[in-house]
Structures are given as structure tokens and as C-alpha cells.
Amino acid sequence: MATRNVDYLLIGGGLACANCARWLREEGADGEILLVGREPDPPYNRPDCSKGYLRGEQTRAEPMFRPEEWWSQQKIELLTRTSVVGLDVDSRTARLSNKDEVSFGKALLATGANVRRLNVSGCELEQIHYLRTLGNADAIREGVADAQEVVLIGGSYIGCEVAASLTLLGKHATIVMQEQATLERGFGQRAGRFFQELLESHGVQVHGADELERFEGEGRVARVITRGGLELAADAVVIGAGVSPDVQLAQKAGLQIGEGGGVRCSSRLESSVSGVFAAGDMCEYESVVHGGISLRVEHWDVAFNHGKTAALNMLGRDVPHEVVPYFYSVLGDWGELEYVGPAREWDQELVRGSFEDGSFTNWYLKDGAVKAALTWGRSDDLEHARRLIVDGRALDPRQQAALADLDSDLAAVGS
Numbered sequence: 208m209a210t211r212n213v214d215y216l217l218i219g220g221g222l223a224c225a226n227c228a229r230w231l232r233e234e235g236a237d238g239e240i241l242l243v244g245r246e247p248d249p250p251y252n253r254p255d256c257s258k259g260y261l262r263g264e265q266t267r268a269e270p271m272f273r274p275e276e277w278w279s280q281q282k283i284e285l286l287t288r289t290s291v292v293g294l295d296v297d298s299r300t301a302r303l304s305n306k307d308e309v310s311f312g313k314a315l316l317a318t319g320a321n322v323r324r325l326n327v328s329g330c331e332l333e334q335i336h337y338l339r340t341l342g343n344a345d346a347i348r349e350g351v352a353d354a355q356e357v358v359l360i361g362g363s364y365i366g367c368e369v370a371a372s373l374t375l376l377g378k379h380a381t382i383v384m385q386e387q388a389t390l391e392r393g394f395g396q397r398a399g400r401f402f403q404e405l406l407e408s409h410g411v412q413v414h415g416a417d418e419l420e421r422f423e424g425e426g427r428v429a430r431v432i433t434r435g436g437l438e439l440a441a442d443a444v445v446i447g448a449g450v451s452p453d454v455q456l457a458q459k460a461g462l463q464i465g466e467g468g469g470v471r472c473s474s475r476l477e478s479s480v481s482g483v484f485a486a487g488d489m490c491e492y493e494s495v496v497h498g499g500i501s502l503r504v505e506h507w508d509v510a511f512n513h514g515k516t517a518a519l520n521m522l523g524r525d526v527p528h529e530v531v532p533y534f535y536s537v538l539g540d541w542g543e544l545e546y547v548g549p550a551r552e553w554d555q556e557l558v559r560g561s562f563e564d565g566s567f568t569n570w571y572l573k574d575g576a577v578k579a580a581l582t583w584g585r586s587d588d589l590e591h592a593r594r595l596i597v598d599g600r601a602l603d604p605r606q607q608a609a610l611a612d613l614d615s616d617l618a619a620v621g622s
């Protein structure tokens with residue numbers, strides 16, 4: 208027997224849920240909205256955890272999605288420190304960790320992702336950190352206060368951003384990674400080398416084509432030992448070894464899971480159960496802008512825009528999610544990369560501008576068609592990249608040459 212009823216139950220308490228709640232209200236939902244989240248904080252912008260908040264430049268309030276009073280003004284009920292522990296999609300009820308039972312009209316699952324943990328010898332030592340929450344960022348900042356040497360395991364977004372932030376805090380950061388070059392998995396070797404050289408030019412040491420073997424120390428970590436035989440002094444370690452979508456609750460509830468490990472959704476972000484939607488890191492949706500492939504993306508802008516699309520569809524608008532995925536990453540105060548795509552594979556890269564001058568857009572093409580673009584300092588090019596990705600047609604050699612020619616008008620390419 209349900210103890211209470213709501214019209215919209217939003218499960219997760221991260222960005223996707225928060226933006227869904229906002230758009231439900233903005234688009235006229237007048238029913239009860241309940242947002243249930245496990246963390247102690249109201250919804251916040253997780254990217255700050257590796258940037259300004261980690262460096263102590265932001266207060267706890269600054270990363271918040273909205274100020275505290277906004278939630279009550281919007282009549283959105285927020286339950287923090289509360290998990291949804293069971294979901295019955297037939298009876299449309301959810302069990303909460305506070306023992307409440309809630310029946311709902313429509314539900315959104317946006318339970319995000321969990322960090323991938325590395326269970327190697329010594330992993331229980333103190334000062335070995337993961338980074339997903341504001342609380343983790345607090346622990347790292349405190350943990351490195353007296354540290355000199357910090358080792359980052361992983362050369363992707365978390366490893367690179369944290370290395371940059373800790374360098375700005377005066378620490379010596381060392382990255383150990385499986386890749387040859389930082390960030391190369393998403394952007395290829397040439398762009399990866401650009402980012403690595405930038406990090407190295409600011410004093411970050413990078414060891415590629417290697418991996419963690421074990422940690423050593425007495426009580427707290429003192430050394431990182433790699434498979435390649437390196438022994439690196441470490442007063443603290445931050446592991447950024449990727450995440451996996453948190454589909455525990457969805458799976459138990461019987462929702463279909465896709466090949467990418469997320470909750471399988473239609474282009475409307477509706478799961479295999481009518482009236483139950485998914486969004487953000489754990490949502491694997493049919494992407495109409497990519498010809499209907501199944502896509503799951505772990506980035507801020509996608510979670511943000513998913514929240515809006517889910518809200519519109521919860522209100523019965525029947526709209527596909529048509530936003531081209533956009534990612535960004537900030538390396539300290541040295542610059543910001545931006546990307547639209549994503550390209551799963553490509554057979555050609557064309558550069559507009561130059562890596563050497565630190566201002567470029569790298570185009571990723573497959574069979575002559577633009578699949579993605581990465582930029583550093585040339586944000587305006589991304590509008591054209593979005594158009595070309597959606598268009599999907601192969602460009603002829605003259606148009607391809609124009610992509611790489613700073614004197615050519617991008618607006619004329621593909622039109």
C-alpha cells in the first residue's frame with residue numbers, strides 16, 4: 208500500500224533529474240514532482256569537482272544547479288540522502304530507503320554512473336582516491352594539502368583535469384596510463400599528443416603504454432609500482448579509470464539493458480516500459496542525429512539536454528532527442544577543449560588551424576562524411592560541425608580541403 212502519490216518521480220538527484228524537474232515546471236506541469244537522490248547535496252554540476260571546486264576556488268554553493276530556495280519556489284520536493292531501493296513498474300510504485308512507498312504517474316531514472324575501482328594489491332591504503340562527488344573532491348583537497356607527489360592513474364578526462372588542477376595547487380603530478388598519449392582514445396594520437404605536450408610543458412610527468420601493478424606503503428600509500436617496472440613516489444593517488452552506468456535499480460525492475468550497458472531507450476528517451484524514462488550517463492538511446500544507432504554518452508551537456516527531452520516526453524509531446532552530443536574539458540587555466548560527435552570510428556583527420564599554434568579544429572571523417580570535430584580555441588567552428596554531422600553526406604575532395612583551409616568559409620561547406 209503506497210503511503211503517498213506523486214505525478215512525476217525523478218530518481219537520481221543529478222543533473223539530468225534536475226533539468227528534467229525544471230523543464231517539467233517550465234512547460235506547465237502542475238502536478239507533484241518528487242526528486243529522490245542518494246547524495247547529501249542537492250543537484251550540482253559535477254564538472255566543478257575536478258576544476259574550481261577541487262582547487263578551493265569555489266564555495267560549496269557555487270556548483271549547485273540552482274540555489275536552495277529555488278526548489279521550494281518551483282514546488283519541487285527534494286529528498287536528499289535517500290535512495291530508491293525498489294521499483295515496481297507494473298504497480299508504478301517505488302520503495303525508498305526512508306521506508307516510504309511512493310506511487311507515481313511517470314518516472315525518470317537518471318542514476319548516473321559509478322567509478323570503476325581497481326582492486327590491486329595495496330588498494331586499501333590511505334590517500335588513494337576516486338573522484339565522482341563533491342565529497343570526493345573535499346577528500347582529495349585535504350589529502351593533498353601536505354603532499355608533494357601525486358600520481359594519477361588514467362590519462363583520460365579525470366586524470367588530465369586533476370593533474371592540471373593539482374599542478375596549479377603547487378603539486379608535482381605524474382600520470383600513468385595504458386594509452387600512448389593522453390586523451391587519445393576519444394581524439395586520436397595527434398590530438399592526444401597535443402594535450403600531453405601541454406600538460407608536460409607545465410611540469411606534469413606522463414608515462415604512457417604502461418599500467419598500474421600495485422600500491423606500496425605502510426598504512427598510507429607511498430609508492431605506485433607499474434607493470435613496466437616504474438616505482439613512483441606518491442603521497443597521494445587519484446584514480447580515473449572510467450565509470451560504468453549505474454543500472455542496478457533499472458535491471459532489478461526489469462527494464463531492458465542495451466549493448467553499451469545503459470538502459471535501452473527510444474529516441475524519446477522512454478525505456479522498454481511505457482511511462483518510465485531514462486536520461487544522462489545511464490541512458491542508451493536511439494540517436495536520430497546518428498541514423499538511429501544506439502548511443503550512450505557520459506558528459507554534462509548530454510545529461511542536461513536529456514533532462515529537457517525527457518520532461519517534454521513525460522508531458523506527452525512526443526519529441527525525439529535531436530541534440531548533437533557536445534563535450535568539454537578544462538585543463539586548469541591553460542585552455543579548454545570542446546568536441547561534438549561522437550565519432551565511433553574515423554579514417555581521416557583534417558586540421559583547420561594548427562596544433563603548433565595552439566588554435567585548431569580537428570575534423571574526424573569516415574568515408575568522406577564528418578563524424579566529429581574537436582576544437583581548441585575555435586569554438587565557432589562547432590556550429591558548422593554540428594550541421595555537417597546531422598547532414599551525414601560525404602564531402603567531395605574540394606569541400607574536404609575547405610574544412611582544413613582557414614581562408615575558406617565553413618558556411619559554404621556541405622551546403
Ligand SMILES: Cc1cc2nc3c(=O)[nH]c(=O)nc-3n(C[C@H](O)[C@H](O)[C@H](O)COP(=O)(O)OP(=O)(O)OC[C@H]3O[C@@H](n4cnc5c(N)ncnc54)[C@H](O)[C@@H]3O)c2cc1C
Nearest residue numbers: 219221222223245253254290291319487488505506507510
Ligand atoms: C569529476 C568530474 C568531472 C567532470 N567533468 C566534465 C566536463 O568537464 N565536461 C563534461 O562534459 N562532463 C564532465 N563530467 C561528466 C558529467 O558530470 C556527467 O556526465 C553528468 O554529471 C551526468 O549526469 P547524470 O544526471 O546522468 O548522473 P549523475 O550526475 O551521476 O547523477 C546521478 C545521481 O544518482 C544517484 N543515484 C544512483 N542510484 C540511485 C538510487 N537508487 N536512488 C537515488 N539516487 C541514486 C547517484 O548517487 C548520483 O548522485 C564530469 C564528471 C566528473 C565525475
